[in-house]
Amino acid sequence: MTPRSAKIVMTLYLLFLMIPIYWLVNMSLKTNAEITGTFSLFPQNLTFRNYQVILTDPSWYMGYVNSIIFVVMNTVISIAVALPAAYAFSRYNFIGDKHLFFWLLTNRMSPPAVFALPFFQLYSSIGLFDTHIAVALAHCLFNVPLAVWILEGFMRGVPKEIDETAYIDGYSFPRFFVKIFMPLIASGIGVAAFFCFMFSWVELLLSRTLTSVNAKPIAATMTRTVSASGMDWGVLAAAGVLTIVPGALVIWFVRNYIAKGFALGRV
Amino acid sequence: MQKIQNNKAWFLVLPVLALVAFSAVIPLMTVVNYAFNDTFGNNEFFWAGLEWFDEMIHSSRLHGALGRQILFSAIVLAIEVPLGIFVALNMPKKGFWSSLVLVVMALPLLIPFNVVGTIWQIFGRVDIGLLGHTLEALGLDYNYVNDPIDAWATVIVMDVWHWTSLVALLCYAGLQSIPQAYYQAARIDQASRWAVFRYIELPKMKGVLLIAVLLRFMDSFMIYTEPFVLTGGGPGNATTFLSIDLVKMAVGQFDLGPAAAFSLMYFLVILLVSWVFYTVMTSMDKAEAAQ
Numbered sequence: 001m002t003p004r005s006a007k008i009v010m011t012l013y014l015l016f017l018m019i020p021i022y023w024l025v026n027m028s029l030k031t032n033a034e035i036t037g038t039f040s041l042f043p044q045n046l047t048f049r050n051y052q053v054i055l056t057d058p059s060w061y062m063g064y065v066n067s068i069i070f071v072v073m074n075t076v077i078s079i080a081v082a083l084p085a086a087y088a089f090s091r092y093n094f095i096g097d098k099h100l101f102f103w104l105l106t107n108r109m110s111p112p113a114v115f116a117l118p119f120f121q122l123y124s125s126i127g128l129f130d131t132h133i134a135v136a137l138a139h140c141l142f143n144v145p146l147a148v149w150i151l152e153g154f155m156r157g158v159p160k161e162i163d164e165t166a167y168i169d170g171y172s173f174p175r176f177f178v179k180i181f182m183p184l185i186a187s188g189i190g191v192a193a194f195f196c197f198m199f200s201w202v203e204l205l206l207s208r209t210l211t212s213v214n215a216k217p218i219a220a221t222m223t224r225t226v227s228a229s230g231m232d233w234g235v236l237a238a239a240g241v242l243t244i245v246p247g248a249l250v251i252w253f254v255r256n257y258i259a260k261g262f263a264l265g266r267v
Numbered sequence: 268m269q270k271i272q273n274n275k276a277w278f279l280v281l282p283v284l285a286l287v288a289f290s291a292v293i294p295l296m297t298v299v300n301y302a303f304n305d306t307f308g309n310n311e312f313f314w315a316g317l318e319w320f321d322e323m324i325h326s327s328r329l330h331g332a333l334g335r336q337i338l339f340s341a342i343v344l345a346i347e348v349p350l351g352i353f354v355a356l357n358m359p360k361k362g363f364w365s366s367l368v369l370v371v372m373a374l375p376l377l378i379p380f381n382v383v384g385t386i387w388q389i390f391g392r393v394d395i396g397l398l399g400h401t402l403e404a405l406g407l408d409y410n411y412v413n414d415p416i417d418a419w420a421t422v423i424v425m426d427v428w429h430w431t432s433l434v435a436l437l438c439y440a441g442l443q444s445i446p447q448a449y450y451q452a453a454r455i456d457q458a459s460r461w462a463v464f465r466y467i468e469l470p471k472m473k474g475v476l477l478i479a480v481l482l483r484f485m486d487s488f489m490i491y492t493e494p495f496v497l498t499g500g501g502p503g504n505a506t507t508f509l510s511i512d513l514v515k516m517a518v519g520q521f522d523l524g525p526a527a528a529f530s531l532m533y534f535l536v537i538l539l540v541s542w543v544f545y546t547v548m549t550s551m552d553k554a555e556a557a558q
Contacts, residue, residue, distance in 0.1 A: 006357045013354055013431075014371055020390045020428065021374065023397045027389060035395050081282040088279035093270045100280065102545050107291045109541045111489040113510035114530040117517045118294030141290045144283055202379040204492045209518070219379045233395060240382045247377030248370075255369045 028237035035233045050238035063218035073136035075196040078143040086151035104145040116209045123210055132215045135207045143196040154188025194254050218243060301527035319528035332512040340487040343426050347483055351434025358439055372432040384496025387425040415505035418498050422506050425493060434479045441475035474551050481544045
């Protein structure tokens with residue numbers, strides 16, 4: 001294949017990726033009358049009303065707040081427990097280590113649909129239903145194994161001599177870990193945190209099952225744009241655009257790790 | 268790296284163990300409980316043995332969902348893998364363009380699953396969507412809400428849109444690891460483009476490609492949110508895949524026993540695939556270490 005035709009196919013592929021997103025942005029800037037009435041590639045009467053609706057109505061913007069709260073909680077918990085575990089996996093052999101690692105991975109791969117109902121009953125029975133922490137804990141099911149795997153990969157790259165030198169210099173384990181080791185794998189922590197954030201952010205099934213009002217995520221709020229006056233397409237589109245923004249912003253910073261992260265991240 | 272034998276490392280793993288056990292083992296035991304018992308609420312259970320498994324194995328509804336699921340995964344893999352390889356081979360290798368292309372390609376991967384569904388729901392509608400409108404203007408009778416074939420086509424195109432970039436990014440990462448000297452040697456030998464691909468690029472991509480195929484298989488096998496938002500499993504049952512059927516059964520109809528038996532079988536299939544995946548990954552690591 002000649003370079004030119006390859007370039008054309010590449011361009012077509014990138015257009016294929018961008019056009020549906022463009023259409024969403026386009027719709028979010030139109031009035032509902034324009035969306036259903038006329039068909040146009042650009043907004044004729046540019047309006048920010050749809051965004052205004054979302055940013056002024058608590059039942060809408062609280063969805064974003066709820067999502068961000070449980071996503072951040074989940075990221076912090078996942079990284080906090082995964083750090084020591086990843087260190088153990090990267091430095092030591094211990095009884096059952098391979099089996100434990102495999103067991104962790106199976107949780108990353110299990111269908112959330114299997115866990116939806118038992119989670120609902122478990123968290124209801126301990127009184128955590130419809131709280132942020134319930135969703136954060138539920139998402140640990142797939143984010144903790146992911147964080148362990150990513151961090152383990154980064155930690156393996158740090159020579160063991162560093163640990164040994166630190167011990168000879170009289171560092172205790174916790175002090176060595178926080179003062180010396182964590183700065184060395186800072187980029188790894190960043191990448192793991194990013195992927196925990198993302199996978200918790202995009203997940204809908206569990207977060208919807210475990211919440212009703214107080215901790216309802218934006219993704220679940222979006223499924224209820226059907227009102228008495230018909231479908232509010234403009235607001236739905238605007239809400240969709242706003243859910244894409246965080247990912248689009250952060251992605252630039254981790255672009256060099258994207259492939260690696262997704263290789264492990266979808267496991 | 269040579270690892271030290273030290274069983275005290277278990278203490279470092281304990282927090283993870285406790286947390287994941289809480290969110291995996293307890294719920295799984297609940298599922299097992301429902302799978303072997305019959306219940307009428309009030310925490311009263313009656314032993315049902317293998318009744319639910321028997322019912323599920325012979326349920327035509329499950330067979331239908333399984334058939335559709337396998338067909339869907341097969342089609343999606345057949346499109347995404349070759350397309351992903353092709354895109355990876357043609358991505359710019361360095362500079363600003365490379366970064367930009369990476370970001371654009373990764374964008375669909377980072378959109379919440381239900382928003383992916385919403386995007387295509389809007390995009391495909393005949394009255395307000397660009398795709399639906401264009402197809403209708405071309406004289407095609409397209410309606411993904413009523414026509415099973417159109418619904419299938421839309422779900423598949425949506426999945427290609429959503430996940431091809433994953434295959435491409437993985438292959439791209441694999442290609443990056445090929446030393447320039449290989450290409451120079453090929454040029455001296457006057458190797459054709461196909462020969463370069465077949466004897467240099469493909470063998471070097473084998474590892475990541477295998478990961479990509481397994482990931483895509485597992486993910487497409489568990490797909491729930493996107494088709495649920497787009498078609499709701501319809502028209503009729505046309506796009507009801509395993510997960511959609513399971514949630515319908517468990518949460519919608521509250522048929523806990525059959526749903527639990529279904530869950531366990533579903534879980535075992537995934538476990539088997541996971542095991543293959545893990546074996547492949549670890550043997551690859553070993554081969555790499557041996558080099």
